[in-house]
Amino acid sequence: MRDFEYLAPRSIGEAVALLQQHGAKARCLAGGTDLVLMMTDKIATPAYVIDIKHIPELNVFEWDPTGGLTIGAAVPFRILERSDVVQRHYPGMAESAGEVGSWQIRNLATPGGNLCTASPSAEIAPILWALDAQVTIAGPNGSRRIPVQQFVTGVRRTALEPEELLVDIRVPPPGERAGSHYIKLKERQKMDIAFVGVAAAVELEPGDGVIREAKIALGAVAPTPIRVPKAEATLRGQRLTDERLEEAGREAADAAKPITDVRASAEYRKEMVHVLTKRAIRQAVAIATQH
Amino acid sequence: MRQLIELNVNGEVYPIDVEGRTRLLDALRDKCLLTGAKEGCSTGDCGACTVLLDSMPVTSCLVLAASAVGKQITTIEGVAKGEALHPVQRAFMDLGGLQCGICTPGMIMTSIALLEENPNATRDEIRYGLQGNLCRCTGYDKIVDAVQAAAHEMDGRRRGTPRVETGGNPAMAGPLQADTTGGRSPGAR
Structure with a gap:
């Protein structure tokens, strides 16, 4: 693995500032199960690694019957898999979260990271596509929200600009039946x-x-x-x-x-x-x- | 880039200097000199490097050391209480839940977390929980036997009546009973 500077911002603003400063030389780190592997294999050789796990908004995991479910970008699969709310209201999401890797991997890996890696076989993607989820993206000019279907633009390509950060995934509440x-x-x-x-x-x-x-x-x-x-x-x-x-x-x-x-x-x-x-x-x- | 960090491992603070790229596995083995966690595949598939981060099993080959700052890290070195082995360790020994031993530290760490979460795990649940720990000697049956025996033993301890069901090895009864009487009052749950 090539060495890099490890950065751990405590706020979205700080993270965006770091991304603005370092641009394409930086990579965001969530669970690390993709990025650490890519760096080990020297497929990714960032000069700066921005660990987003210390940002409060990215650790939000909240359910609200009118607003739906908010999954912060740093929330691991294991939380979704085990959540009563997810099992009750979005059973397909609990199933897909439980399909990822092993227990050890699901304690680290995140749905947010899964989307950002944008592999065609991304485990969490089909159910988020079917549930019409949206994603919140933070950048230098504030935040924007887009449908998840517009987030992934190709094989390992996303709509994120170099200075932007995935904040959370929003899943609308399910209907009555x-x-x-x-x-x-x-x-x-x-x-x-x-x-x-x-x-x-x-x-x-x-x-x-x-x-x-x-x-x-x-x-x-x-x-x-x-x-x-x-x-x-x-x-x-x-x-x-x-x-x-x-x-x-x-x-x-x-x-x-x-x-x-x-x-x-x-x-x-x-x-x-x-x-x-x-x-x-x-x-x-x-x-x-x-x- | 070099930096000084502090890792909390098995209840002790280790001030170590690492690079940004230093993985938790390497920090534990090379800096903390805790070589229990093993490097197997380096890709998060085999589970030989499993340690607990805030009680949750993770593959330490995929975690940056710097990311583990502020977390309670538990390695295989931290699960025995002095000379008294953890019931899971004891059961692996007594029931031959190991052959070459490379996968054993990881197996035991995942098993401990598994029984913490689900003390009455069935064989199927144990197999499911251990899906991320590969034994290339393929000695899975005895591993599952051992985890199940440990579950019985730990359940007995919680009830204050240790049930030794691991083949009557005399070495088994001593420390466990001593630990039970020393730890909790008989009959307490």
């Missing part, structure tokens, strides 16, 4: 990267089981996580039937643009998107029905 589910296809139970990740979030009309809103997102099958508006439209305003489900599954598979690599072939991934989308929707609807 809502359910979500995440499925990760992998070879091993743990310590593996997703071949395919599928997240579904649905909301039902009161009483009769008609789907008011459906959101489907896929990970690891395109340069960035993607939503599948076509499949969502197929389900919206409809009851869940085998035919609708089959159609939505096929539309999701059509939207997927996977690559063939050492883990799986593109064809296999597409077929698995088809199968797992159906499963994720069915499970999300089952959860919503219980409310």
Whole structure:
């Protein structure tokens, strides 16, 4: 690892000032499970490492029934995985948080860091895409908030400017009769990267089981996580039937643009998107029905 | 860039000088001379370098030493009370929960945190908890046996009636009983 200067700002303002001063020579450090590894392999060789874990706003983890959930950029996966609020209101998020690495990794790694690394297979991405999460970004001119779908712009590329900092992830409150589910296809139970990740979030009309809103997102099958508006439209305003489900599954598979690599072939991934989308929707609807 | 930091390890303060890039694992081994945590993969996959940061297991190969300032760090060297081994250590010895031993410090640190959080962990829960600790000798069954035996033993201690179920090794009963009577009143939970 190449040496660097370790900096630990105590406020957002201080962190932004450091980023302005050092620009592209600096990297922000959250859990370190990506960055320390990249520095060990000399893939990343920053002259300054800015540890953001001492900034109060980045450690916020708050739930409010009208505002939803705020996940500070320094909050580790383990907190989400174990949170009663997350398990109750965003079951798919608890599932995806629990899929990351090992216990040791989840005590360090953060959803914020996962987004900033912007790997196509980022574990937390599909569910955040399906839940219409937003991110708060701080910069020299104050802060801005954008949909998470606009945050990741390509493979390992984000909308962050060099002098900007990810502050938190905001997840809107779920509707009355809502359910979500995440499925990760992998070879091993743990310590593996997703071949395919599928997240579904649905909301039902009161009483009769008609789907008011459906959101489907896929990970690891395109340069960035993607939503599948076509499949969502197929389900919206409809009851869940085998035919609708089959159609939505096929539309999701059509939207997927996977690559063939050492883990799986593109064809296999597409077929698995088809199968797992159906499963994720069915499970999300089952959860919503219980409310 | 060199800097002087203080690490709190096993209840002691270690003033050490490190570089920005110094990993916690290297600081512990090379500066604090606590070589219990082992370097295996250096990529956070194998768990041989597991230590507790504020009671939570982490892979110390992925933590910068400077990031650990202000935290309570516990390594394998800090889990025995004097001569009295921790029940998890004792159970690994008694039940042969180790072969070459390289993974053992990490296994024990994760197991201690696991039983702290879930004292009645089932075999499946133990396996789940230890997914980030690899044993390349593949001696997993006996490791799970040992963690389960330690759970029984610790449960017995909490109830004030130590149950020794680890094969009747006479070395086992002594320090544990002595520690129980010295620590908590019998019958207390």
